[in-house]
Amino acid sequence: MQDWLNGQPLDPGLQRDRGLAYGDGLFETIAVRRGQPRLLDRHLQRLATGCQRLRIPCDLAQLEVEVRAYAALLGEGVAKLLYTRGDGLRGYAPPAEPEVRRLLLASPTPAYPPAHAIEGIALYPCATRLATQPLLAGLKHMNRLEQVLARGEWTSTDYAEGLMLDQDGRPIEGVFSNLFLVCAGRLQTPALDRCGVAGVLRGLLLDLAAQAGIQSEVRPLALDDLLGADEVFLCNSQYGIWPVRRYAAANWSVGPVTRKLQGSINEILE
Amino acid sequence: MQDWLNGQPLDPGLQRDRGLAYGDGLFETIAVRRGQPRLLDRHLQRLATGCQRLRIPCDLAQLEVEVRAYAALLGEGVAKLLYTRGDGLRGYAPPAEPEVRRLLLASPTPAYPPAHAIEGIALYPCATRLATQPLLAGLKHMNRLEQVLARGEWTSTDYAEGLMLDQDGRPIEGVFSNLFLVCAGRLQTPALDRCGVAGVLRGLLLDLAAQAGIQSEVRPLALDDLLGADEVFLCNSQYGIWPVRRYAAANWSVGPVTRKLQGSINEILE
Numbered sequence A, B: 001m002q003d004w005l006n007g008q009p010l011d012p013g014l015q016r017d018r019g020l021a022y023g024d025g026l027f028e029t030i031a032v033r034r035g036q037p038r039l040l041d042r043h044l045q046r047l048a049t050g051c052q053r054l055r056i057p058c059d060l061a062q063l064e065v066e067v068r069a070y071a072a073l074l075g076e077g078v079a080k081l082l083y084t085r086g087d088g089l090r091g092y093a094p095p096a097e098p099e100v101r102r103l104l105l106a107s108p109t110p111a112y113p114p115a116h117a118i119e120g121i122a123l124y125p126c127a128t129r130l131a132t133q134p135l136l137a138g139l140k141h142m143n144r145l146e147q148v149l150a151r152g153e154w155t156s157t158d159y160a161e162g163l164m165l166d167q168d169g170r171p172i173e174g175v176f177s178n179l180f181l182v183c184a185g186r187l188q189t190p191a192l193d194r195c196g197v198a199g200v201l202r203g204l205l206l207d208l209a210a211q212a213g214i215q216s217e218v219r220p221l222a223l224d225d226l227l228g229a230d231e232v233f234l235c236n237s238q239y240g241i242w243p244v245r246r247y248a249a250a251n252w253s254v255g256p257v258t259r260k261l262q263g264s265i266n267e268i269l270e
Helices: A018-022 A040-054 A060-074 A145-151 A200-211 A223-227 A256-269 B018-022 B040-054 B060-074 B145-151 B200-211 B223-227 B256-269
Strands: A003-005 A008-010 A025-033 A077-084 A101-107 A121-125 A159-165 A171-174 A178-183 A186-190 A216-219 A231-236 A240-247 B003-005 B008-010 B025-033 B077-084 B101-107 B121-125 B159-165 B171-174 B178-183 B186-190 B216-219 B231-236 B240-247
Touching: A018 A077, A018 B018, A018 B077, A018 B145, A025 A040, A025 A060, A040 A060, A040 A077, A040 A200, A040 B145, A060 A077, A060 A101, A077 B018, A121 A231, A145 A159, A145 B018, A145 B040, A159 A240, A171 A186, A171 A223, A178 A200, A178 A223, A186 A200, A200 A216, A200 A231, A200 A240, A200 A256, A231 A256, A240 A256, B018 B077, B025 B040, B025 B060, B040 B060, B040 B077, B040 B200, B060 B077, B060 B101, B121 B231, B145 B159, B159 B240, B171 B186, B171 B223, B178 B200, B178 B223, B186 B200, B200 B216, B200 B231, B200 B240, B200 B256, B231 B256, B240 B256
Parallel strands: A121 A159, A121 A240, A186 A216, B121 B159, B121 B240, B186 B216
Antiparallel strands: A003 A008, A003 B101, A025 A077, A077 A101, A101 B003, A159 A171, A171 A178, A178 A186, A178 A231, A231 A240, B003 B008, B025 B077, B077 B101, B159 B171, B171 B178, B178 B186, B178 B231, B231 B240
16 A cells, blocks of 8 residues: 555655664764865764664765765755665564665755854753763764754754753753863863764864874763863864853853864864 | 755655654554554554654644544555654754654554464563653654664564663563563553653553553562563554563463453454
């Protein structure tokens, strides 16, 4: 019998994809500038890590060719890559030999206010907390209801991002960003082995810090670490770095380490 | 620019649905017998609860008409209803006025061995644990990577189902079933306010037990409660009740309460 969409017969398509059924897949949101997919190596590397963890086969060479071809046609914007375990209607059991699906969807470069990067932003205190799931932590998988709930908590444009804590109240990340602190000249960012997404720009920043001789630390952080930090910023492969000026009752000015890293990142991203 | 699927241009369809992007939706797997959707009221009620919790608009009357029409055409089998928040490409923020999507997908009645219900089954001890997320607990939402990982842990047909524990090691549910214990004539089933899916048949069983004068208790259970139980069984709206005969080193025979409830359920389901 034929499938129905909104009461009408539907020809075969994506409706039986396990990505839709179970969120059984991964994605990457890749900035495209002058026909080039930005930080492609890091995006593909994260995807490969996710595929390994979820046991989804992955041909990175083919993906690279495809994303580069798509980016060349797109020119300027965002290429979102969805990578799913393919079809399978009933039952959670992953097929032994899945026919994976690769989707590439284009959208315009998001128009974030330039002031976010220059003057900094206020961070909304999300009530939605991240669940502890070591098996999925760090991956950019397609089970993202927590982010949907968290992003639904505020509509005021006073807040450019929201901070998500874990079940123990530790700060983990923004809804679509990673979190960094600067404490006595040292860079600190939460460990993401229990929850959170290991962002591509987070990885680049840790590498850049090492090259620039800035000490950095990846470890579980407490809310007090955040509140007592000298500088706070968020990062994301689309917008780069946003200094955080305000979270709950805490206030920060934009500090020198944040500005230095912004400079380094901007050189690479532009 | 056009979307691509596996390197080829793709016409507009489901590829930008938030159900695919984020698992931003709910589903129901409805048994259809002689053209009738079984336990439809309970399925729709759970969907409505999920929509309310995820703030997805929901027209139950329209859904009921649609599922009944689909079931009448299908006759015999399974109708899977997917209900998503609809399109939206970039950003987690839920649209203020989403255009929801209703999908109905048919498949044959699953061919479980009749021995599962008669003689009982062995339960695989899954290493994959359920994360604690009170905001999503109980719902049949589309973020199901934990179940995919858990079901991928065993391939031997010696195990008809697997048991999932929470992060604290408490038994919660099967990968696609709910769990019941019988202890001194009392029915017990894990509370699902921190993780797990509140199954339609679980709800029916609790109601039936009340009607039959069987005391029942919904509370957090410990592994020792399971190991020390007089009877153990699983339930699911597709197969009804499977007695559990073995889990790890523990063994049970099929007990009288399990058989009594099987009898009551079979009358309703057939």
